[in-house]
Amino acid sequence: MATPNRTQDHSPLLKPSHSHSSDEESGFLSHRTGTIWTAIAHIITGVMGAGVLSLGWSLAQLGWFFGPPAIVVFAATTVVSTSILSDCYRSPHSEYGPDRNASFTQAVNCYLGEKNQKICAVLLNESLYGNDIAYTIATATSMRAILKSNCYHEQGHDAACSYPDSxxxxxxxxxxxxMSQIPNFHDMAWLSVVAAIMSFAYSIIGLGLGFAKVIANGEIMGSIGGVPAASATDKVWLVFQGLGDIAFAYPYSIILLEIQDMLKSPPSERRTMKKASRSAIVITTFFYLCCGSFGYAAFENNTPGNLLTGFGFYEPYWLVDLANVCxxxxxxxxxxxxxxxxxxxVETWFSERYPDSNFVNAFYQLKVPSLTTFQLNPFRLCFRTIYVVSTTGxxxxxxxxxxxxxxxxxxxxxxxxxxFPVEMYSVQKKIVPWSRKWVALKAFNIGCFFVSAVGFIGSLEGLITAKLS
Structure with a gap:
């Protein structure tokens, strides 16, 4: 290894920003090369993931009367939320803070103060961390499903094909x-493009398999009220859990400002981000409605929790395998x-807290024969490894x-x-209490709170029951 290079390579996504002019002077603007297409790719990569596979099951709990409208309502909520949040990326030159808010927590601190920022930071990082846990579960389930699909094809659908997740x-x-040694968002645009293509591929395959199953059945199955339950209480829990699954499938507010901070201007980042958000939400909603609806229409009360791994589909096995690979x-x-x-x-915080530490700030050149030279940072290697190990555990x-x-x-x-987006928007636009806009935002806020609360209660009950059973 060569002499350590103390030039920091931390992501600018959460770097405190000051003003437009200071960004230009520091060369920071050279990092902002994103376009509407890279923004759409990042959004689809972050949104249209594991959640789409559970929507057939969600619609089965809600039924035809409430299921598809619930997806549309969550889509509309996400459109409103992302629109007002993208307005909060740039703040006025005033006592409220910097010109650019390059992260969600930075924006909360700018508009709502340090106390709210601390609360937001806990929720935000818990959400990001939780998504990676969910993705670990979903990936293992798909890998296992590939082996089961081949086993069923060779030994029959009644064979005892069982494989552990761990x-x-x-x-x-x-x-x-x-993969976690990729320095930051700016260096993983290619990965997001590949991931977005894969999400389209397996969503189209799932949609096609569901459609083919409906054609083979000769009818659209399912009912207005959804899957019957043993009792009214059980039905309520299942409906609540279905709402929770739909809620998981949409929001990407937690990474919106990071993505917006990558965009070049002109045109303004706000305009580009809003266009990218609307386009991505329309695309994902189309696939969500189709995958969810065809999944429920094909399997009715037997709709699997994961459309591609619950083995409602057995053949063609190679297509099921391909979807799970995607x-x-x-x-x-x-x-x-x-x-x-x-x-x-985390890396920015440690770098600022321990500016003289080689362990935190030094980068070492690692030459891989016939490939390229990598920059390794000891703290990055250790922290990111611990992060991955903990989500896996x-x-x-x-x-x-x-x-x-x-x-x-x-x-x-x-x-x-x-x-948080509604409160920040209200401060930025100086919305007068009890005005028509203020009342509309409060009603929107309260309504979403009740939906979120019942979804959490039902899903928590389901998790406890699953763990105890």
Missing amino acids: IYMLLFGVVQII VVLHLVGGYQVFGQPVFAL IAMLFPYFNEVLGVLGALNFWPLVVY
Whole structure:
């Protein structure tokens, strides 16, 4: 290894920004090369992931009357939330803070103060961390499904084809330890593009398999009220959990400002981000409605919790295998989309706290024969490895796909997708209390809180029941 290079390579995503002019002077603007297409790729990579596979099951709990409208409502909520949040990227030159808010927590501190920032930081990083746990579970499930699909094809659908999850979670963890050494968002645009293509691929395959099953059945199955339950109480829990799963499938507010901070200007980052958000949400909603609806229409009361791994589909087995391979490849990139903001936050904090530490700040040249030269930072290597190991360990303790998705989605939906963006927007626009706009925003806020609360209660009950059974 060569002499350590103390030039810091921390992501600018969570770097405190000051003013437009100071960014130009520091050369920071040279990092902002993103376009509407890279923004859409990052959004789809972060949004259209594991959640789409559970929507058939969610619609089965809600039924035809409430299921599809619920997806549309969550989509509309996300459009409103991302629109007002993108307005908060640039703040006025005033006592409120810097010109650019390059992260969600930085924006909260700018508009709502340090106390709210601390609360937000806990929720935000818990959400990012939780998404990576869910992606670890989903990846292992898909890897296992590939082996089961081949087994069923060779030995028949009644064969006892059973494989443990743990080994595949460990394999995914090893891959993520390597992928986590990608320095920051700016160096992983290619990974997001590949992941977005994979998400389209398996969503189209799932949609096609569901459509073919409906044609083979000769009818659209399902009912207005959804799957019957043993009791009214059980039905309520299942409906709540279904709402939690849908809530998990949409929000990306937690990474919106990081993505927006990558965009070049002109045109303004706000305009580009809003266009990218609307386009990505329309695309994902189309696939969500199709995959969810065809999944429920094909299997009715037997709709699996994961459309591609619950083995409603057995043949053609190679197509089921291909879809699950695409899921795995997508979630490799999706894991990094949610992990990189946490990496940047922790590494920036330690770098500022210990500016003279070689362990934290020094970079070492590692030459790989016939390949290229890599820059390794000891702290980055250790912290990111510990992060991946911890998400893998928790996933192995709670390998319950639908229940974990529901808990995470409902827990974070209201505070991060609705409350903080609405409050920041109200401060920025100086909305007068009891004005028409103020009342509309408060009603939006309160309504989303109740939906989030019931989703969390139902999903938590499902997780506890699954763990105890």
